Amino acid sequence: xxxxxxxxxxxxxxxxxxxxxxxxxxxxxxxxxxxxxxxxxxxxxxxxxxxxxxxxxxxxxxxxxxxxxxxxxxxxxxxxxxxxxxxxxxxxxxxxxxxxxxxxxxxxxxxxxxxxxxxxxxxxxxxxxxxxxxxxxxxxxxxxxxxxxxxxxxxxxxxxxxxxxxxxxxxxxxxxxxxxxxxxxxxxxxxxxxxxxxxxxxxxxxxxxxxxxxxxxxxxxxxxxxxxxxxxxxxxxxxxxxxxxxxxxxxxxxxxxxxxxxxxxxxxxxxxxxxxxxxxxxxxxxxxxxxxxxxxxxxxxxxxxxxxxxxxxxxxxxxxxxxxxxxxxxxxxxxxxxxxxxxxxxxxxxxxxxxxxxxxxxxxxxxxxxxxxxxxxxxxxxxxxxxxxxxxxxxxxxxxxxxxxxxxxxxxxxxxxxxxxxxxxx
Ligand code: HEM
Numbered sequence: 001x002x003x004x005x006x007x008x009x010x011x012x013x014x015x016x017x018x019x020x021x022x023x024x025x026x027x028x029x030x031x032x033x034x035x036x037x038x039x040x041x042x043x044x045x046x047x048x049x050x051x052x053x054x055x056x057x058x059x060x061x062x063x064x065x066x067x068x069x070x071x072x073x074x075x076x077x078x079x080x081x082x083x084x085x086x087x088x089x090x091x092x093x094x095x096x097x098x099x100x101x102x103x104x105x106x107x108x109x110x111x112x113x114x115x116x117x118x119x120x121x122x123x124x125x126x127x128x129x130x131x132x133x134x135x136x137x138x139x140x141x142x143x144x145x146x147x148x149x150x151x152x153x154x155x156x157x158x159x160x161x162x163x164x165x166x167x168x169x170x171x172x173x174x175x176x177x178x179x180x181x182x183x184x185x186x187x188x189x190x191x192x193x194x195x196x197x198x199x200x201x202x203x204x205x206x207x208x209x210x211x212x213x214x215x216x217x218x219x220x221x222x223x224x225x226x227x228x229x230x231x232x233x234x235x236x237x238x239x240x241x242x243x244x245x246x247x248x249x250x251x252x253x254x255x256x257x258x259x260x261x262x263x264x265x266x267x268x269x270x271x272x273x274x275x276x277x278x279x280x281x282x283x284x285x286x287x288x289x290x291x292x293x294x295x296x297x298x299x300x301x302x303x304x305x306x307x308x309x310x311x312x313x314x315x316x317x318x319x320x321x322x323x324x325x326x327x328x329x330x331x332x333x334x335x336x337x338x339x340x341x342x343x344x345x346x347x348x349x350x351x352x353x354x355x356x357x358x359x360x361x362x363x364x365x366x367x368x369x370x371x372x373x374x375x376x377x378x379x380x381x382x383x384x385x386x387x388x389x390x391x392x393x394x395x396x397x398x399x400x401x402x403x404x405x406x407x408x409x410x411x412x413x414x415x416x417x418x419x420x421x422x423x424x425x426x
Contacts, residue, residue: 001304008044014043016042024400050314058318059351061316070089082232113370117374120159127383128411128413134412136254137408138256140250141247141295143251144326148247178245282372282373290353292320293320318353320352324353382414382415
């Protein structure tokens with residue numbers, strides 16, 4: 001058993017959080033190169049922290065030894081969303097997961113599929129209407145927002161436009177608080193982002209509680225009837241599910257998909273004809289551009305990860321971006337090669353961690369999979385697309401949710417010219 005490479009630094013002065021938040025990918029790349037190791041340590045959030053950038057380390061952390069590492073109950077997520085499964089541990093987390101998982105599988109998932117089809121058509125049908133190229137990320141975020149508010153709260157943009165707009169705006173304010181410093185300051189004429197976010201959260205909670213009391217059908221009706229440990233559990237989870245986090249993650253993946261296939265007619269053709277190939281394209285999209293940089297745990301006792309000692313109370317962060325480019329597992333790790341998933345990496349989806357992994361993996365993966373395939377299939381069946389202008393800076397930012405720093409503009413042209421619109425609109 002070896003000591004973790006790197007320096008855990010002295011309290012406060014040795015903290016590297018700012019450097020990490022500024023550019024997490026370069027932060028990890030530099031240290032992996034310096035230490036010749038995909039597992040290393042430094043001080044983050046003023047706590048000695050092990051960084052996991054290898055597939056083996058991730059599998060041990062999230063699967064084989066997951067019982068030795070706990071979620072941090074003081075995480076900022078708790079501040080913004082209250083007690084949810086995300087920051088809960090032990091038996092309570094197991095029970096919550098058991099109840100909530102039923103909402104995202106089986107008949108509940110099946111009953112969502114009509115709405116998913118309709119919302120994709122509604123939001124994607126006009127992508128070629130404007131004479132200007134589309135800001136792809138924004139269009140996909142609107143789609144993601146319509147999806148979550150319609151599905152989880154029965155609020156549909158076309159039926160209740162004012163209420164829909166109000167909730168969407170509150171979700172955005174709430175989100176901005178999550179990423180602003182948690183300083184609850186309010187003075188006349190000015191309030192910090194965090195305090196605006198808390199106000200937005202209170203207003204959202206009122207709307208959510210009203211829905212839980214009065215709506216008997218759909219997701220919100222089923223959630224209200226679930227046996228959950230606390231009376232506030234249903235509303236707090238609903239707040240989490242409708243938060244801007246999920247539409248942003250969905251928009252991130254759809255944007256990366258659009259960019260990866262931009263102008264590649266052969267790949268588009270294959271993906272529209274062969275569902276297995278589309279599946280592999282989407283695996284490759286989430287491998288190279290995971291929406292979230294990773295996740296964090298705390299060592300509950302002394303443990304080892306990839307042969308290194310991780311002392312009790314050390315933080316542990318797994319970095320999806322680096323794990324997905326581990327050359328031990330992924331040949332030509334930086335190249336977009338959907339074929340790898342039917343070749344050298346066939347059957348190895350479980351080595352990805354865009355949706356976490358193991359017993360605390362994402363409970364929304366099946367729903368996300370259904371949604372993404374529907375949205376991507378709609379795009380493939382109805383459009384050709386290309387970057388417009390053809391040369392754009394596509395450099396990514398990775399926090400808080402990954403996407404190109406400058407949102408790319410894309411021209412969509414309809415494949416079915418009889419329904420063509422660009423000519424009508426111009
Ligand atoms: C593109 C979409 C999504 C991505 C990339 C994503 C990603 C993730 C990741 C990485 C984790 C694990 C975090 C960790 O290890 O600490 C996670 C957990 C979770 N996700 Fe998702 N997720 C997505 C969509 C959803 C949806 C649609 C829902 C439900 C509406 C959802 C609900 C959850 C919950 C409740 C957890 C916590 C599970 C636990 O702690 O036991 N996610 N997700």
